[in-house]
Amino acid sequence: MTQLQRRKIPDAAIARLPIYLQILNNLAVTNVLRFSSDELAALAGVNAAKVRKDLSYLGSYGTRGVGYEVTYLIYQIKRELGLMREWNVVVVGAGNLGCALAKFDGFLSRGFPVVGIVDNDPKKIGRTTSSLTVGDVADLKNIVRDEKVNIGVITTSSAAAQSAADALIEAGITSILNFAPVVLSTPSSVSVRHVDLGVELQILSYYEQMRIETGIKSDSSPELSKVGVQ
Amino acid sequence: MTQLQRRKIPDAAIARLPIYLQILNNLAVTNVLRFSSDELAALAGVNAAKVRKDLSYLGSYGTRGVGYEVTYLIYQIKRELGLMREWNVVVVGAGNLGCALAKFDGFLSRGFPVVGIVDNDPKKIGRTTSSLTVGDVADLKNIVRDEKVNIGVITTSSAAAQSAADALIEAGITSILNFAPVVLSTPSSVSVRHVDLGVELQILSYYEQMRIETGIKSDSSPELSKVGVQ
DNA sequence: TGTTGTGAACGCTTTCACAGCT
DNA sequence: AGCTGTGAAAGCGTTCACAACA
Numbered sequence: 001m002t003q004l005q006r007r008k009i010p011d012a013a014i015a016r017l018p019i020y021l022q023i024l025n026n027l028a029v030t031n032v033l034r035f036s037s038d039e040l041a042a043l044a045g046v047n048a049a050k051v052r053k054d055l056s057y058l059g060s061y062g063t064r065g066v067g068y069e070v071t072y073l074i075y076q077i078k079r080e081l082g083l084m085r086e087w088n089v090v091v092v093g094a095g096n097l098g099c100a101l102a103k104f105d106g107f108l109s110r111g112f113p114v115v116g117i118v119d120n121d122p123k124k125i126g127r128t129t130s131s132l133t134v135g136d137v138a139d140l141k142n143i144v145r146d147e148k149v150n151i152g153v154i155t156t157s158s159a160a161a162q163s164a165a166d167a168l169i170e171a172g173i174t175s176i177l178n179f180a181p182v183v184l185s186t187p188s189s190v191s192v193r194h195v196d197l198g199v200e201l202q203i204l205s206y207y208e209q210m211r212i213e214t215g216i217k218s219d220s221s222p223e224l225s226k227v228g229v230q
Numbered sequence: 231m232t233q234l235q236r237r238k239i240p241d242a243a244i245a246r247l248p249i250y251l252q253i254l255n256n257l258a259v260t261n262v263l264r265f266s267s268d269e270l271a272a273l274a275g276v277n278a279a280k281v282r283k284d285l286s287y288l289g290s291y292g293t294r295g296v297g298y299e300v301t302y303l304i305y306q307i308k309r310e311l312g313l314m315r316e317w318n319v320v321v322v323g324a325g326n327l328g329c330a331l332a333k334f335d336g337f338l339s340r341g342f343p344v345v346g347i348v349d350n351d352p353k354k355i356g357r358t359t360s361s362l363t364v365g366d367v368a369d370l371k372n373i374v375r376d377e378k379v380n381i382g383v384i385t386t387s388s389a390a391a392q393s394a395a396d397a398l399i400e401a402g403i404t405s406i407l408n409f410a411p412v413v414l415s416t417p418s419s420v421s422v423r424h425v426d427l428g429v430e431l432q433i434l435s436y437y438e439q440m441r442i443e444t445g446i447k448s449d450s451s452p453e454l455s456k457v458g459v460q
Numbered sequence: 461t462g463t464t465g466t467g468a469a470c471g472c473t474t475t476c477a478c479a480g481c482t
Numbered sequence: 483a484g485c486t487g488t489g490a491a492a493g494c495g496t497t498c499a500c501a502a503c504a
Contacts, residue, residue, distance in 0.1 A: 053495090100327045
């Protein structure tokens with residue numbers, strides 16, 4: 001959760017910067033030059049004080065009485081997040097989800113080209129999906145070296161996920177995005193983000209059940225707040 | 231973030247219950263009968279005090295000096311999360327990701343059958359993917375009624391996501407899982423969880439960059455902690 | 461005048477530490 | 483003796499409210 005830091009930015013703020021960035025990119029496309037904390041707050045679904053605090057961690061880049069400059073803030077957020085360069089991604093697990101992610105626009109368009117996809121199933125190795133050929137997980141070390149991979153995405157079955165993680169770490173990868181529904185055991189020098197789609201639905205289920213039990217009509221009734229996104 | 235409640239369980243604890251459940255289900259499969267907070271903590275990658283607090287919100291279901299019973303705790307967690315029943319899911323957006331999710335085992339196996347998939351692209355409507363035929367988003371209201379849908383999953387482009395959300399809400403859906411990289415504007419009576427794959431990678435990028443700048447060797451060096459999963 | 465930047469207050473979450481049971 | 487359950491303390495994150503300043 002904490003790391004050695006240049007300037008200490010809270011993890012919670014770091015997690016929101018990509019959302020602000022997304023919104024500012026949209027504003028830039030529509031030629032908006034400036035924004036206030038109020039405006040960004042409304043678009044991001046948070047409150048203005050939070051936006052100001054978050055942006056203040058980057059430095060004092062606003063102008064009192066005026067607001068912030070869109071392009072300058074985009075630059076600062078990208079710099080802070082390490083997005084001035086591309087980060088190459090390898091997908092481990094060439095099932096439906098893995099192949100869909102390998103083709104997924106959202107990765108490349110945000111600076112994360114998928115440069116490889118591997119599996120351990122001989123039936124899948126050699127298949128071509130979009131512009132990639134499925135490689136052998138045994139070659140991971142070479143692929144990571146040759147393609148300068150920085151991030152591994154695990155889309156295997158849960159049974160295979162830990163050994164996928166081990167292979168990535170063995171190959172020198174220190175950033176892992178895991179879609180398998182297991183908690184990976186990794187050294188503390190490796191960053192893991194765990195996206196469990198089942199978990200997301202189960203959390204929704206809890207709040208949905210609560211709405212049913214407390215008898216909220218499915219018509220929009222006020223003053224029950226949105227979960228997620230914080 | 232807060233809702234009307236039966237017994238107040240903190241949101242942070244709710245978000246961990248599915249992870250415990252996952253682990254306990256694995257223990258049950260291997261015929262483990264009991265566990266201690268220490269054991270579950272190690273498997274979940276959290277500390278034992280947190281496990282005990284989290285489980286205590288469900289009631290006092292442990293035995294001092296002994297531990298907790300696996301099957302009984304599974305039952306209690308499922309009851310609390312609303313998993314004693316199935317929740318039907320409809321996917322909006324029949325692109326690569328949407329089709330992959332519709333086929334995804336992880337949903338059905340955890341009690342979330344995907345009963346429909348829709349799109350607004352006439353070229354996609356009518357196609358068959360796994361056992362489902364892509365429907366017209368204009369029929370969403372009927373599908374939700376006929377198939378008793380509880381949860382909507384949005385896998386459209388970001389441009390179409392807001393109107394997909396509007397259509398779901400119009401059809402009476404109050405739980406949405408959104409994969410499009412936009413912040414949805416929804417009434418507060420609707421629960422939204424936002425999974426932005428680009429955002430996940432950008433957060434990893436920040437910590438990866440920090441490791442590079444602070445000169446951590448890619449060999450496992452101690453005392454930098456894992457991010458995510460909390 | 462309008463909006464930022466930020467100490468201080470508040471509230472939520474985690475952790476500690478130990479009393480209470482088995 | 484061992485492990486749970488839980489008040490109390492500590493740690494974070496959010497929000498308030500206003501001084502600073504263009």
